[in-house]
Each structure stands twice: as structure tokens, then as C-alpha cells.
Amino acid sequence: MIRTVARVLLGLFFTAAGVAHLTAARETFRAQVPSWFPADPDAVVVVSGVVEIVLGLALLLLVRRRAVVGLVVAAFFVAIFPGNIAQFVEGRSAFGLDTDAARGVRLLFQPLLVAWALWCTGAWTWLRQRLRRAPARR
Template sequence: MRVVLAIFYTAAGIAHLLAPDQLLAITPSWVPFQRQVIFSTGLFEVAASTALLVGVQRKSAGILMALYALCVWPANFKHAIEGIDLPYISSSWWYHVPRLAFQPVIIWWALFCSSAVSWPFRPSRRNLLRH
């Protein structure tokens, strides 16, 4: 699961670095320094993916990736509500509804893959101590 998440984040990071103009279209207007934010988030996604796979900072990377996924959710809503066309991404609600609904799973996935949370698959330490 960790490798798949790192691949997705790396691909998104590369897209941020190589195609910032398309991402500007879905960036909410209240975000300051939009071009710089898109560039910085691209670097972050690549660096966090690397840390998630090989770094001693795996847990920190997962927590930051989860927070990042929460912070970009407004761009996903803008993309859906305004029906903005992006290359290789559908503007159909058949894409947007699952995409918006999946964002909490992405947040959990980053936390789980980094061992920041163990729910629901691994028993907590507290439960292990009781038995």
C-alpha cells in the first residue's frame, strides 16, 4: 500500500512541476502566490513520497501527506463544481463524486501506510496490553 501511495503522490508531484498552468485553473482564488504554491506542493509530493518509502521520517511524511490531502480538497471541489476541463481528467460527475468521496480514504491511507494510525487492521498497543 505504501508503494502505491508513493507512486500516486510522485505522479501528482511531477504533474505539479511540469503542468502548473492546468492546476492553476482549479486552485481556489483565495490561495495566495498560486504558482509558487503549486511548484512547492509538487516538490513536497515527490519528497514526501521518497520519505514514505525510505526515510526514517516515514511517520512524519505520512502525517504531512494526510494534512496535504486535506488542504487540497477545496481544489477538488472547485474542479467539480465549476466543471473545469483538465487534460486526461474527466469533468463528469462520474469522476468527481468518487474522487471527492475518496479523499478521506487518501488521508487515512497516508496515515496508515506511515504507521501513524493502525485502525482498523492492526490492534492498538492498548488492546495488546489488556490480553
């Protein structure tokens, strides 16, 4: 029950964040696009917003594939981590993160988001079971 609630909350969070990428917070999300990233920051924000909406809906609707969705969501959190690091290193203020300390604390939460995605979808358990069933390689 608690995992289901956590998965639904994560799905709602993702969906809302994706919508915010495309609307009210679009400009603010540009602060998270690293200056070295070889793409238009606005395009990155739009694409990542669409991805977040898709992942949010997948968390909410694809119950039978929730473990796979959890792995993809965890991978997404890992993929966007360089943007969070860049925001810290470059001292960019966004989302109330207007000090190095605030931006640094945010970096510490990224592994927790990865763990949340893996736990609430049962991806950890699913992956362990699959690895146990895999034939040993020599």
C-alpha cells in the first residue's frame, strides 16, 4: 500500500514537473541546462518536459510494467544529474536555490530520488530476481 502511494506521488510529481517545463517554469528550468551541453537550452527543457510527462503517466498507468518503468525513471534521474551539478558549479539560481549551500543540499537528494523510483516500483526486487535466475557465466 505504501509503495503504491509513493509510486502515485512520484507519478504526479513527474507529470506536474513536465507540465511546468512546458508552461510557467520553462524559463527557470533553463538554469539547469549545463552551459556546455551542445543543444539549445529551450529545446532541452521542452524535450525533458515531454519525457517527464510520459514517465509520470507511465508511473501512474503501467502497473504491470512498473519495475521497468522504475528502472527508466531511475536512469532519468541519473541522466539529469549533470544539470544539477552544473547549476551548483556555475552558481545559477533557480527554484529558490540561490546559495551554494542550497544547491549543494539538492545534490544530496538526487540519490534519494533514484532510490525512491527503484523502491516504489519494485524495480530493486525485480532486478534481483532476474539476476538470480540468470545463468552463471564463466
